[in-house]
Amino acid sequence: MNASRSIALSDVKFAWPQQPLTLDIPEWHVDRGARILLRGASGSGKSTLLSLLSGVQTPQQGSVVVEGQNLTQLSSHQRDIVRANHMGYIFQQFNLLPYLTAFDNVVLIARFSKARRQQLQGKAHAQAQQLLSRLGLTAAQQQSPAGNLSVGQQQRVAVARALLGNPPLIIADEPTSALDTQRRDAFLDVLLEMASEHNTTVLFVSHDPSLATHFDQHVELAQINQVATTEELAK
Ligand SMILES: Nc1ncnc2c1ncn2[C@@H]1O[C@H](COP(=O)(O)OP(=O)(O)OP(=O)(O)O)[C@@H](O)[C@H]1O
Numbered sequence: 580m581n582a583s584r585s586i587a588l589s590d591v592k593f594a595w596p597q598q599p600l601t602l603d604i605p606e607w608h609v610d611r612g613a614r615i616l617l618r619g620a621s622g623s624g625k626s627t628l629l630s631l632l633s634g635v636q637t638p639q640q641g642s643v644v645v646e647g648q649n650l651t652q653l654s655s656h657q658r659d660i661v662r663a664n665h666m667g668y669i670f671q672q673f674n675l676l677p678y679l680t681a682f683d684n685v686v687l688i689a690r691f692s693k694a695r696r697q698q699l700q701g702k703a704h705a706q707a708q709q710l711l712s713r714l715g716l717t718a719a720q721q722q723s724p725a726g727n728l729s730v731g732q733q734q735r736v737a738v739a740r741a742l743l744g745n746p747p748l749i750i751a752d753e754p755t756s757a758l759d760t761q762r763r764d765a766f767l768d769v770l771l772e773m774a775s776e777h778n779t780t781v782l783f784v785s786h787d788p789s790l791a792t793h794f795d796q797h798v799e800l801a802q803i804n805q806v807a808t809t810e811e812l813a814k
Pocket residue numbers: 595596598601619620621622623624625626627628
């Protein structure tokens with residue numbers, strides 16, 4: 580096992596039921612602390628790849644090793660534990676619980692993960708407050724139900740939740756698509772600044788080419804995936 584790697588895929592083949600292959604990735608790895616912007620045509624399989632990395636899906640063939648854990652050898656329950664312990668995940672829709680306060684949405688993650696609780700050493704509340712403040716949420720906003728916050732504020736709550744307890748890997752799936760340029764840049768600055776403090780690996784999916792300057796590596800899915808999309812074949 581290579582400790583300097585966050586992600587290692589080998590000989591991975593994945594198809595959704597009754598569909599042709601979506602992913603055929605002979606080899607791909609991501610070094611610890613890398614900040615990667617993953618791009619690719621719509622429907623090319625970016626979200627599918629993230630679902631393999633987060634252990635929500637497993638490939639029909641090959642191995643997916645994330646933070647030293649071979650997800651393909653684990654049960655669904657064990658994969659849930661790896662996800663909670665090692666990954667901060669930011670979705671397009673943020674997946675906040677609307678009736679809970681912003682603050683409670685953030686600290687909730689510590690209940691699901693022993694590794695994060697250990698990392699936090701009883702300071703989940705303090706770190707949640709610190710993260711939310713740093714992300715620009717006032718004390719009143721932190722105590723407001725998440726469903727009452729603006730999209731931009733909810734997005735920052737989702738970032739705080741992903742970062743709580745300093746998981747080694749952050750995966751983000753188009754989290755900036757609903758934001759204007761200024762907010763998007765501010766969001767990325769905070770996320771990447773906090774990630775670099777802890778040498779956190781960041782894998783960020785976006786269609787937006789103007790985000791490129793924020794990342795030190797750019798990966799086109801077609802570079803690693805041997806399944807060509809219809810759009811790519813038409814080129
Ligand atoms: N839950 C699912 N069940 C069946 N097929 C799916 C499912 N999710 C995705 N697919 C199919 O897998 C292929 C890749 O989809 P995916 O969402 O991974 O692409 P994407 O690159 O993330 O697209 P976009 O940029 O538009 O979000 C598509 O053909 C899609 O129809």
